[in-house]
Amino acid sequence: MIDPGLAGSSSPSPIDKLLKPLHDFLRLEAAGGLTLMAAAVVALIVANSPLSRFYIAFLELPLEVRVGTFGIAKPLLLWINDGLMAVFFFLVGMELKREVLEGHLSSLRKASLPAFAAIGGMVGPALFYAFMNWGDGVAMKGWAIPTATDIAFALGVLSLLGNRVPSALKAFLLSVAIFDDLGAIIVIALFYTAKLSLLSLGVAGVMIIALAGLSYWRVQRPAAYFLIGIPLWIAVLKSGVHATLAGVVLAMFIPLKPVLRSTADGDSKPHSMLHHLEHALHPWVAFFVLPVFAFANAGVPVLGLSVADVMHPVPLGIILGLFLGKQVGILSLSWLAVRLGLATTPEGIGWRLLHGTTLLCGIGFTMSLFIASLAFEQGGEAYFGLERLGILVGSLISGFLGYFVLKLTLRKVPEPGSS
Numbered sequence: 001m002i003d004p005g006l007a008g009s010s011s012p013s014p015i016d017k018l019l020k021p022l023h024d025f026l027r028l029e030a031a032g033g034l035t036l037m038a039a040a041v042v043a044l045i046v047a048n049s050p051l052s053r054f055y056i057a058f059l060e061l062p063l064e065v066r067v068g069t070f071g072i073a074k075p076l077l078l079w080i081n082d083g084l085m086a087v088f089f090f091l092v093g094m095e096l097k098r099e100v101l102e103g104h105l106s107s108l109r110k111a112s113l114p115a116f117a118a119i120g121g122m123v124g125p126a127l128f129y130a131f132m133n134w135g136d137g138v139a140m141k142g143w144a145i146p147t148a149t150d151i152a153f154a155l156g157v158l159s160l161l162g163n164r165v166p167s168a169l170k171a172f173l174l175s176v177a178i179f180d181d182l183g184a185i186i187v188i189a190l191f192y193t194a195k196l197s198l199l200s201l202g203v204a205g206v207m208i209i210a211l212a213g214l215s216y217w218r219v220q221r222p223a224a225y226f227l228i229g230i231p232l233w234i235a236v237l238k239s240g241v242h243a244t245l246a247g248v249v250l251a252m253f254i255p256l257k258p259v260l261r262s263t264a265d266g267d268s269k270p271h272s273m274l275h276h277l278e279h280a281l282h283p284w285v286a287f288f289v290l291p292v293f294a295f296a297n298a299g300v301p302v303l304g305l306s307v308a309d310v311m312h313p314v315p316l317g318i319i320l321g322l323f324l325g326k327q328v329g330i331l332s333l334s335w336l337a338v339r340l341g342l343a344t345t346p347e348g349i350g351w352r353l354l355h356g357t358t359l360l361c362g363i364g365f366t367m368s369l370f371i372a373s374l375a376f377e378q379g380g381e382a383y384f385g386l387e388r389l390g391i392l393v394g395s396l397i398s399g400f401l402g403y404f405v406l407k408l409t410l411r412k413v414p415e416p417g418s419s
């Protein structure tokens with residue numbers, strides 16, 4: 001094997017340069033997914049041990065930020081879900097903008113199949129959940145819980161299969177998850193918004209106009225955007241719209257187009273603020289924000305649960321939605337799109353590999369937990385714990401079966417570089 005450091009005069013090909021951001025992203029997301037799994041396991045252990053009362057007290061710890069007569073007081077759990085997750089949504093927004101403008105979703109041919117798959121992956125699970133909970137108005141608030149896909153968790157499972165996994169398959173999974181995140185953002189904005197405050201919405205509108213001005217004048221200092229982004233987050237928080245959507249709005253105004261910037265040796269090189277922020281923020285989100293969120297939200301007391309609890313319509317609807325709904329929705333709509341000539345399957349990828357990847361899309365976890373926290377925060381106390389039980393069971397079944405289906409399908413594919 002040749003040491004890359006001894007390559008000397010060789011330089012990456014244009015294709016290598018194009019795919020490098022995707023490869024770096026996938027490696028980071030895979031490692032982050034494994035960290036996410038570890039955080040969820042620790043939360044489950046702590047929540048079912050003598051330390052559970054300390055775990056609950058920790059999450060209920062009251063924290064307040066006050067300036068004069070204006071203050072924000074929340075328990076630690078809500079600071080994590082409303083504050084830290086805004087950082088996650090900011091990163092999601094930047095990824096979405098980059099992929100649409102210059103990445104895997106920048107052309108209709110590239111984006112069509114993942115788009116149809118993502119639509120099916122949201123409609124199918126919602127129908128399964130609605131079928132199980134029709135007639136219960138409170139339970140029906142959770143219809144969107146099984147529609148989500150956790151890209152970090154899914155890529156973490158995919159990474160366990162090694163180098164046999166084709167890059168095209170990883171790109172397909174990533175593209176479906178990005179469309180899925182976009183769908184989740186729309187669902188949260190439309191269906192999980194509390195009573196609106198027109199004053200706070202007006203303040204948020206002023207902040208958005210200010211961000212548009214910074215973007216129009218191509219301001220390249222991140223601090224300028226964050227100085228407006230923080231009051232935007234506060235205004236959205238007070239408006240009744242979920243505060244994490246402020247992260248998405250902020251991301252839409254971060255400049256993507258490169259500008260020439262002087263280096264230390266006096267040369268000039270292209271610099272994209274969005275690429276820079278995305279690269280800098282990824283490790284923090286993958287190895288801090290999401291694991292902290294998982295630890296705070298995955299602690300389900302399971303020792304006292306019975307089969308009857310699992311068979312309750314809420315967790316059962318989530319399990320069936322994540323496991324069966326994702327498969328039925330994604331595969332049926334993907335097949336229909338290909339059949340009608342509206343999309344094409346990735347080169348070298350058959351339906352068996354797509355089926356295995358579809359199973360991994362049933363790993364809802366992070367976004368499902370987040371939507372569940374919104375769905376039942378008003379009047380759904382009776383379902384607290386049951387919804388997380390459904391998410392964990394549905395995600396585990398989807399992850400395990402997805403891994404084994406892909407492993408069996410890929411078993412005859414030789415390792416790259418093998419003779």
